Amino acid sequence: MADGADSTPVVSSPPPGKEEQGGGEGGGGSEREAGGALTDAQTEITRFCPASQLDKPTLRRIFEAVGLNLPARLLVTAIRGNDSSGLPPHELLSLGTALLAALSTDPDMASHPQLLTTIPLLLGIIANGPSSQQREAPQEQKQVGEMGQSPDCKTQSAEGANTESNSASVTESTGEVKTSGKKGDDSSEADKETSPSSKLDEAMAADCYQILTAVCALPRGPDQLLSRGAIPALCKAVEQNQTFSLKKGLALLGCLLSGKTKDKAWSKHPAELCTLLVRLSKDFCQAKDQTRLDMCVQLVQFLPPVGVSIQSEELKGVVACVWGALRPMLQAKLMPRQIGPILVLSACLLDLYGWELVGPPKFCCLLVNRACVEVRMGLEEPPGNELSPELQHTLTGCYRIMEAAIEQACCQGVSQTSAPPQSSITSLSLQQSRQVLGVLEEAFSALMYHLQQVDPSRYGDPFVFATFRSLCSWLAEETSCLKEEVTGLLPFLIGYSRSHLQGESPEQGLSEWMADMSVREERGAWTGKEALRYLLPALCHLSAEEGPRKVLLSLDTPALLVDFLSQSWSSLKGKALIRDPSMETACSALLNFTVTEPERVRKDPCFRTLEVLLGEALPVLVHKPHLLVLAANYCTLGLMMGRLKSAPSGSVEANQRRFFSTALRFLRSALDSGSSPGPVKVSLSWEESWDEVSELWRLGLQALGGCIRAQPWITTLVREEGWLKHTLTMLGQCSVLPDQHTQGALEEALCAMADQCQLCKLEIRDMMKNHEGALSCMRNLKKSVEVK
Structure with a gap:
C-alpha cells in the first residue's frame, strides 16, 4: 500500500474445497456475493502487513483467493449504500481500495482489464471524497458491478466498458458537488452533515494514488488514465485541495503531461489544464524564495506544448507575472544547481510566448548572457569530462534561450527598423544587439569545441543532438564569424548527419528525447533525417563560399544531399505529398554545387542518380x-x-x-x-x-x-x-x-x-x-x- 496507510490486507490460503464457492479470479454468482458480502475464502482476511513486504507469491495468493471482483464489488456496494453488506460504506471503500492497492503493485495485475475498469471510481473518490461517491457516479456502479456477475461475462464487461462514458461520468460527478447545495434547505443541511466525510482519510487517498500511479507506470498506462477522465478528476482534486492532491495528484498530472500524452491531454482538456496552470503560476509568484526555486521544475511540467494556442488573457497575464518573479531570481547570485531550473523554466516560457512578456531589453540581455555563461562554463571543460544529466538538462534549456535570441539579435545587428517593436528584445539598441551577438559567438564557440571532442560512439546521445541542433540554428543565420572553426568542424557535421541518415547510429534515446521535448517541431517521431535537416540552411551558405565548398566536396556532400532527397521523396509519397521545406533547401545547396562545380556534376555518379529522381518526381509535382x-x-x-x-x-x-x-x-x-x-x-x-x-x-x-x-x-x-x-x-x-x-x-x-x-x-x-x-x-x- 502507498504512503499514509500502514498496512494492507493479506489473505491466507483458502480452506480446501472453498475456491469453488466463488472466491477465485472469476468471482461467484451467489446472491450473497451480489450484495457485497464475502465468501468463506474471502473472509480469511486475518492479518495485515506493510505493502512493501508483499512479494509476488503472496500477491498471487491474494488474487487467487479474492480475485479482482471482490474489491470492485466492495466499491460498488459502498457507493450504492447497500445496508445488506453489514459494513459501513467507508469501511467497504477502505477495504476495496486497500486490496486493489496491494494487487496493483504487480504490473500484471495493474494492467488487468478488471482493475482498469475501476479507474473512474477511484478518480471520483480522489476528486470528490468518499461520501459524494455514494450519491454520484451511477455509471461507474453499473459498469464495475457487472464485473462480478459471472465468470463468463467478467472479461467482456471489463474490456467493453466505454471509456468516453467513464470520462464523462467522472466529469459529471465532479460537477455535482459544486451545485448540490443549491437544491433547497434540506439538501444543504444534508451536505453540511456529510461534508466532514467528503475529505479523504490519508490511508484511502494513498491507496487510490498507489493504484493510479501503478497504472500510469505501465507502457499504455498514461493513455488508459487519460481516456478514463484522469485529467479533469485530478485537476478538481487539486482545486478542492483533497488529501494528497498537491503531493501525489500533481505528481501524477505531471506524468500525464510529459512525453507522448502531453499533446493529447492539452487537446482534450485545455480549459481544466489552463485553470490549473493559472493557479500554479499564482502560487509560484506568491511563494517565498526557496519555495519558488523548488517550484520552477514543477511549473515546467504544466506548461502547454509548443504550438498549442492558448487564447487566455488570464494565462498571458500570469505568465507575465511569472517573468516578474523570475527577474530578481536571475539578477541574484546563485549556485549552479540553483540557476539551472530557473533557466530551464525561462526557456519554456520563451517557447510559449516568445520575448513579448519577458521584460525590458536590459533584462533580456541579462537572460541571454546568463545562459551563455552557463554554456561556456559547462562545455569548456577538459576533454573526457562527463557532463551530469542535470547539467545536460540545464544546458539544453540554455540552448533554447540562445536560439530564441539569435534571429532577433541578428536582425537588429544588421539594421535598425522604424517599425514598432513586436517584443522586448526587438527594442534592443544597436549596442545591446552587438553585445548579445558577442556573447552568443563566444557560447557557440564553446559548442564547437565540445562537438570536436565527440566520438562516433556518442552519435546516439540526445545531448549531442541538442548541441548539434543549437549550433545549426546559429549557422543558419551566421557563417561569417568563426569561419575557420566552422570549416574545421565540417567533417564532424557531415559525418554526424550521414551517420543518422544512413541509420548507423542507435536511435532509441533520440526517439524518446523527441517525444519528451517541448520545443518547436521536435515532437514527431525520429526518422534519421533530422540532423541533416537542421544543417541544410548552413550548407546553403557554405556551399556558396569557395573554401568551405572544397571541404564539403571532399566529404562527398553532394551524394549525402541526393540521398536525403531520395529518402524524403519516398517518405513524401507515403504522406499525401505534404510540403517539406527542407527538400527545397537541399535543392538550393545542390544548385550551388551545380553552378560552381560543373566538372564535379559531369563526373560524380550521384548527379546521375539525381537526374533519374528528378525525371520521376517532376511529372508528379506539377x-x-x-x-x-x-x-x-x-x-x-x-x-x-x-x-x-x-x-x-x-x-x-x-x-x-x-x-x-x-x-x-x-x-x-x-x-x-x-x-x-x-x-x-x-x-x-x-x-x-x-x-x-x-x-x-x-x-x-x-x-x-x-x-x-x-x-x-x-x-x-x-x-x-x-x-x-x-x-x-x-x-x-x-x-x-x-x-x-x-x-x-x-x-x-x-x-x-x-x-x-x-x-x-x-x-x-x-x-x-x-x-x-x-x-x-x-x-x-x-x-x-x-x-x-
Whole structure:
C-alpha cells in the first residue's frame, strides 16, 4: 500500500474445497456475493502487513483467493449504500481500495482489464471524497458491478466498458458537488452533515494514488488514465485541495503531461489544464524564495506544448507575472544547481510566448548572457569530462534561450527598423544587439569545441543532438564569424548527419528525447533525417563560399544531399505529398554545387542518380499546386544540370524526354496574358508563391537556353509541347512583362532556340514582323532572327 496507510490486507490460503464457492479470479454468482458480502475464502482476511513486504507469491495468493471482483464489488456496494453488506460504506471503500492497492503493485495485475475498469471510481473518490461517491457516479456502479456477475461475462464487461462514458461520468460527478447545495434547505443541511466525510482519510487517498500511479507506470498506462477522465478528476482534486492532491495528484498530472500524452491531454482538456496552470503560476509568484526555486521544475511540467494556442488573457497575464518573479531570481547570485531550473523554466516560457512578456531589453540581455555563461562554463571543460544529466538538462534549456535570441539579435545587428517593436528584445539598441551577438559567438564557440571532442560512439546521445541542433540554428543565420572553426568542424557535421541518415547510429534515446521535448517541431517521431535537416540552411551558405565548398566536396556532400532527397521523396509519397521545406533547401545547396562545380556534376555518379529522381518526381509535382515551390526547385535544378551535358550519341532516354517535356509545360504555366492586350500577369496558380519561385523560374529559363545549345534535340520538344507558340503569342499580345529580369530570361531562351533551330528562327521572325507588343523590345532576339 502507498504512503499514509500502514498496512494492507493479506489473505491466507483458502480452506480446501472453498475456491469453488466463488472466491477465485472469476468471482461467484451467489446472491450473497451480489450484495457485497464475502465468501468463506474471502473472509480469511486475518492479518495485515506493510505493502512493501508483499512479494509476488503472496500477491498471487491474494488474487487467487479474492480475485479482482471482490474489491470492485466492495466499491460498488459502498457507493450504492447497500445496508445488506453489514459494513459501513467507508469501511467497504477502505477495504476495496486497500486490496486493489496491494494487487496493483504487480504490473500484471495493474494492467488487468478488471482493475482498469475501476479507474473512474477511484478518480471520483480522489476528486470528490468518499461520501459524494455514494450519491454520484451511477455509471461507474453499473459498469464495475457487472464485473462480478459471472465468470463468463467478467472479461467482456471489463474490456467493453466505454471509456468516453467513464470520462464523462467522472466529469459529471465532479460537477455535482459544486451545485448540490443549491437544491433547497434540506439538501444543504444534508451536505453540511456529510461534508466532514467528503475529505479523504490519508490511508484511502494513498491507496487510490498507489493504484493510479501503478497504472500510469505501465507502457499504455498514461493513455488508459487519460481516456478514463484522469485529467479533469485530478485537476478538481487539486482545486478542492483533497488529501494528497498537491503531493501525489500533481505528481501524477505531471506524468500525464510529459512525453507522448502531453499533446493529447492539452487537446482534450485545455480549459481544466489552463485553470490549473493559472493557479500554479499564482502560487509560484506568491511563494517565498526557496519555495519558488523548488517550484520552477514543477511549473515546467504544466506548461502547454509548443504550438498549442492558448487564447487566455488570464494565462498571458500570469505568465507575465511569472517573468516578474523570475527577474530578481536571475539578477541574484546563485549556485549552479540553483540557476539551472530557473533557466530551464525561462526557456519554456520563451517557447510559449516568445520575448513579448519577458521584460525590458536590459533584462533580456541579462537572460541571454546568463545562459551563455552557463554554456561556456559547462562545455569548456577538459576533454573526457562527463557532463551530469542535470547539467545536460540545464544546458539544453540554455540552448533554447540562445536560439530564441539569435534571429532577433541578428536582425537588429544588421539594421535598425522604424517599425514598432513586436517584443522586448526587438527594442534592443544597436549596442545591446552587438553585445548579445558577442556573447552568443563566444557560447557557440564553446559548442564547437565540445562537438570536436565527440566520438562516433556518442552519435546516439540526445545531448549531442541538442548541441548539434543549437549550433545549426546559429549557422543558419551566421557563417561569417568563426569561419575557420566552422570549416574545421565540417567533417564532424557531415559525418554526424550521414551517420543518422544512413541509420548507423542507435536511435532509441533520440526517439524518446523527441517525444519528451517541448520545443518547436521536435515532437514527431525520429526518422534519421533530422540532423541533416537542421544543417541544410548552413550548407546553403557554405556551399556558396569557395573554401568551405572544397571541404564539403571532399566529404562527398553532394551524394549525402541526393540521398536525403531520395529518402524524403519516398517518405513524401507515403504522406499525401505534404510540403517539406527542407527538400527545397537541399535543392538550393545542390544548385550551388551545380553552378560552381560543373566538372564535379559531369563526373560524380550521384548527379546521375539525381537526374533519374528528378525525371520521376517532376511529372508528379506539377499536378500538386501546394508543392509548386518544390516543383520549381526540381525543374530548375534539372535544367541547370542538363546544360552541362552533351548531346546523346543515340536515342534520347525516356526519363530525360519526360523530364524536359514536363519542364517546358511547367515553365509555360507561370505567365498569363489574358484575352486582351495589356501587361502580362502571373497566373493564378503561381501568384501565391511568386515571391519564392520567381528567381527560380527566371533561372530555369536561362538554363533552358543552355540546354538547347548543349542538346539541340530539345528544340523539337519545344515546338511539340507548344512552349514556343504559347510564348510568342503571349509576347505578341502583351504590352509589357512583369519586370526587366523576366524579359531578359525569356529573350535568352528564345535566342538559343533561334540559333539552334531554323524552324524556330522562322517562327520567331514571322511573329516579330507581324506583332509589336513585348517582342519589339527584345533587341538581341531581333539580331538573332535578323529583324530590323
